Amino acid sequence: MPRIVTVNDQMQQGYTYECTAPVGKEFHPEFQPALTPKELLALGIFGGCYMNDCREEFPEDWFENARLSPGKRDPSLNYYKVEASQSLAMWEDMGWIHPDDPRGWFQWYCRYFMGRRVPEEDLRQIRRWKGISRHVGAIKKNCTPGDESCRPKQRQALLHWAYDPRIL
Numbered sequence: 468m469p470r471i472v473t474v475n476d477q478m479q480q481g482y483t484y485e486c487t488a489p490v491g492k493e494f495h496p497e498f499q500p501a502l503t504p505k506e507l508l509a510l511g512i513f514g515g516c517y518m519n520d521c522r523e524e525f526p527e528d529w530f531e532n533a534r535l536s537p538g539k540r541d542p543s544l545n546y547y548k549v550e551a552s553q554s555l556a557m558w559e560d561m562g563w564i565h566p567d568d569p570r571g572w573f574q575w576y577c578r579y580f581m582g583r584r585v586p587e588e589d590l591r592q593i594r595r596w597k598g599i600s601r602h603v604g605a606i607k608k609n610c611t612p613g614d615e616s617c618r619p620k621q622r623q624a625l626l627h628w629a630y631d632p633r634i635l
């Protein structure tokens with residue numbers, strides 16, 4: 468039975484979407500993220516300021532160990548303790564933001580994980596996710612395996628996209 472979610476946060480008021488897939492299941496075969504949204508939030512992403520006003524939309528347990536900033540972005544909350552994000556304005560300028568997900572890729576991933584399916588947008592975001600894998604190759608080429616101090620910005624960026632750079 469589909470679930471209907473209504474969003475009322477700082478960026479969306481009265482936005483509704485339908486979840487038709489089971490939570491965390493039935494992903495597109497080409498989309499195999501290494502980490503769940505809950506795991507990403509606990510590790511530390513986006514300087515801790517990504518999900519502060521939209522906690523009601525997602526499971527409470529996602530936030531039990533989340534590294535969140537009460538105010539502005541704080542890179543010390545990131546797993547690699549570095550800034551590895553571009554501004555939302557830059558993402559908008561590049562045309563990477565879909566109106567349904569004004570916060571960008573991670574918001575899409577959280578909603579996809581929860582079971583929302585928007586076929587055309589899902590394929591676009593999965594192509595973008597696959598494109599980020601080029602950073603895996605750069606780390607493997609330039610770093611000693613297991614040396615997490617090598618290329619921390621690239622590693623943090625991979626983490627933002629649900630790749631697990633800790634295993635490289």
